[in-house]
Amino acid sequence: MSTPDEQGLSLHHLTVRFGGLLALDDVSLRVPPKKVIGVIGPNGAGKTTLFNVISGFVAPQSGAITLDGRPWRPRPHHLRRHGIARTLQGVGQFGGMTVLENVQVGLKAPRGNRGYRGSKSQQDAYAALERCGVADYANAYPGMLPYAKRKRVELARALAARPRILMLDEPAGGLDADEIDWLADLIREADTTVLLVEHHMDLVMSVCDEILVLDFGKPIALGSPGEIRTDPKVAEAYLGAAA
Numbered sequence: 001m002s003t004p005d006e007q008g009l010s011l012h013h014l015t016v017r018f019g020g021l022l023a024l025d026d027v028s029l030r031v032p033p034k035k036v037i038g039v040i041g042p043n044g045a046g047k048t049t050l051f052n053v054i055s056g057f058v059a060p061q062s063g064a065i066t067l068d069g070r071p072w073r074p075r076p077h078h079l080r081r082h083g084i085a086r087t088l089q090g091v092g093q094f095g096g097m098t099v100l101e102n103v104q105v106g107l108k109a110p111r112g113n114r115g116y117r118g119s120k121s122q123q124d125a126y127a128a129l130e131r132c133g134v135a136d137y138a139n140a141y142p143g144m145l146p147y148a149k150r151k152r153v154e155l156a157r158a159l160a161a162r163p164r165i166l167m168l169d170e171p172a173g174g175l176d177a178d179e180i181d182w183l184a185d186l187i188r189e190a191d192t193t194v195l196l197v198e199h200h201m202d203l204v205m206s207v208c209d210e211i212l213v214l215d216f217g218k219p220i221a222l223g224s225p226g227e228i229r230t231d232p233k234v235a236e237a238y239l240g241a242a243a
């Protein structure tokens with residue numbers, strides 16, 4: 001049994017090198033249940049690499065990950081089993097499948113040969129599409145949808161499995177102000193742990209409980225939105241990146 005302090009996901013001193021490049025440099029982070037944790041930083045800071053480590057796509061050279069206090073080695077095809085879902089930066093959906101089928105792909109296949117039609121997974125997928133306001137497109141193909149709707153389908157795909165940890169990789173990219181307001185409400189009401197990599201500062205500041213700031217792979221700040229907003233090291237990292 002894990003203690004309350006150990007529950008959720010914890011990253012301990014993760015280091016990742018790509019050849020001579022230090023993409024993550026001694027990164028530690030605690031992601032407690034039901035909290036929204038943001039990961040920000042200038043381009044190339046290591047945000048996606050951090051997501052790739054948690055998803056099992058990249059193995060760290062050193063450091064460890066624990067889930068509910070137990071050592072955990074992530075593997076991409078085991079994420080669902082551990083209740084972890086991730087959206088992709090683009091909208092990687094299968095063009096030859098309908099929107100509903102795309103959302104069902106991440107869910108458990110029905111037993112026997114009943115197929116997906118009328119199954120629990122179909123109902124769950126449809127409910128997730130409704131929650132994301134795109135149920136009207138259930139039988140359309142993703143390629144027929146505007147970008148913002150496809151992003152909603154991608155969110156529905158991740159939410160359908162009712163993850164305990166939802167990893168959102170730049171969900172606001174390419175969205176207009178109204179869509180971002182909608183997204184902020186969805187994150188606030190998700191009632192699950194959210195790890196958010198995002199460049200849109202207003203969104204990050206408005207939904208996150210805590211924010212980790214990376215710069216050249218190094219953690220330079222960790223704190224509440226108010227603390228991060230006024231941290232001179234953070235301003236310097238972004239100004240340096242803009243110069």
Ligand SMILES: Nc1ncnc2c1ncn2[C@@H]1O[C@H](COP(=O)(O)OP(=O)(O)OP(=O)(O)O)[C@@H](O)[C@H]1O
Nearest residue numbers: 018021022023041042043044045046047048049050
């Ligand atoms: N597979 C890889 N091989 C070599 N270098 C890589 C690889 N993946 C990432 N990098 C490098 O590691 C550093 C961190 O990249 P990463 O994509 O994690 O940054 P990021 O913060 O997500 O950037 P962005 O905001 O632009 O998406 C960059 O210098 C990048 O070029």
